[in-house]
Amino acid sequence: MTNQCPRCATPRAGDYPSCQRCGLDFRAGASPMPPQQQLPPQQPPGGAPQQQPPAYQPQTPQPQAAPAVCPRCNAPLYPGYTRCTNCGYDSSAAWGTSAPAASSRGPILPIVLGLVVVGVLVVACALIFVLGVLGVLGVQYTVSSASSPISQPSVIATASLAPAPTSQPFVISDPAFVPDVSDSCDGDMQITGVSGTGLTVSGTIPFINGQIVVFCYGAKHTWIGTLTYSGYTFASDTTDPLQFKVVQDQGYVYVGGTGTVTSPDGSVVTLPN
Numbered sequence: 001m002t003n004q005c006p007r008c009a010t011p012r013a014g015d016y017p018s019c020q021r022c023g024l025d026f027r028a029g030a031s032p033m034p035p036q037q038q039l040p041p042q043q044p045p046g047g048a049p050q051q052q053p054p055a056y057q058p059q060t061p062q063p064q065a066a067p068a069v070c071p072r073c074n075a076p077l078y079p080g081y082t083r084c085t086n087c088g089y090d091s092s093a094a095w096g097t098s099a100p101a102a103s104s105r106g107p108i109l110p111i112v113l114g115l116v117v118v119g120v121l122v123v124a125c126a127l128i129f130v131l132g133v134l135g136v137l138g139v140q141y142t143v144s145s146a147s148s149p150i151s152q153p154s155v156i157a158t159a160s161l162a163p164a165p166t167s168q169p170f171v172i173s174d175p176a177f178v179p180d181v182s183d184s185c186d187g188d189m190q191i192t193g194v195s196g197t198g199l200t201v202s203g204t205i206p207f208i209n210g211q212i213v214v215f216c217y218g219a220k221h222t223w224i225g226t227l228t229y230s231g232y233t234f235a236s237d238t239t240d241p242l243q244f245k246v247v248q249d250q251g252y253v254y255v256g257g258t259g260t261v262t263s264p265d266g267s268v269v270t271l272p273n
Contacts, residue, residue, distance in 0.1 A: 005022065005024055006024070007019065007022050007024045008024070012026070013085050014085075016078075017086070018083070018084070018085050018087070019085070020077075020084075020085045021081060023083055023090070070084035070087065071089070071091055073086050169254055170253075171253050171254070172251055172261075173252075174231075176230035177215060177251065179215045179217055181208055181209075183213075183217070184216060185206035185208065185213065185217070185218050185219050186204070186218055187203075187205060187214075188222075189201040189203045189204065190221075191222065191223050191227060194227045194228060199229065201214060206219065217247070220244070220245045220255065222236075222241050222242070223236045223241055223242045225241075231264030232262065232263060233261070234259065234261055235261075237257065240257050241258075241259065242254070242257035242258070242259040243255050256272075257271065
């Protein structure tokens with residue numbers, strides 16, 4: 001077998017069955033290209049000799065850049081040529097042959113990979129959400145179980161259900177501090193002096209039936225200094241004096257301030273206690 005193409009005299013590339021230049025299929029066989037005929041020179045009508053044109057010299061095509069492999073059969077291409085020596089496909093589309101449909105499937109792999117990544121992210125987000133929900137449910141169950149006296153009977157749970165002790169307010173239940181009238185008032189008075197059973201007051205003084213009333217339900221008294229009334233001595237702090245209020249069904253109730261109250265029997269109560 002000759003090492004050149006019988007049609008275009010191009011050297012063969014290995015054992016490939018087609019010519020990389022003209023596409024001749026070596027397996028089908030072809031007659032070599034006939035040599036060009038040399039025509040005898042013609043004489044002009046005037047008899048003057050005409051210069052013979054130079055003989056035709058075939059131009060060798062310059063090899064163009066070509067892909068490394070054939071886009072149709074993926075066979076290696078001969079360097080500098082675009083025609084495949086295996087299947088005869090011209091990658092430069094010189095014969096008008098379109099690229100095979102298989103090449104259009106190239107972008108499928110990136111799309112598939114992108115879908116796989118999106119699926120993994122969705123699954124991961126779902127797992128995180130489920131774990132978060134389970135964690136919240138677990139905390140709530142623990143708290144409800146710990147607070148339930150039936151499922152978790154313990155001394156701590158029983159103590160938490162017991163009401164917290166509240167301090168009882170200091171109350172004077174002496175008839176001297178009980179109103180003579182059943183009407184209520186909103187008096188806010190400062191008691192600054194005592195004369196026997198009389199009191200020296202200032203501030204908001206209520207009038208009931210045309211008379212000044214010191215003790216009426218709802219009236220608040222602020223004791224200024226150290227004063228004794230009906231056997232009770234009120235010793236108030238100079239900056240935070242004692243305050244009492246007349247409350248129905250309770251008596252004379254301590255509501256604020258700092259000081260001491262000495263009862264007629266001599267017992268002393270320090271307020272606030």
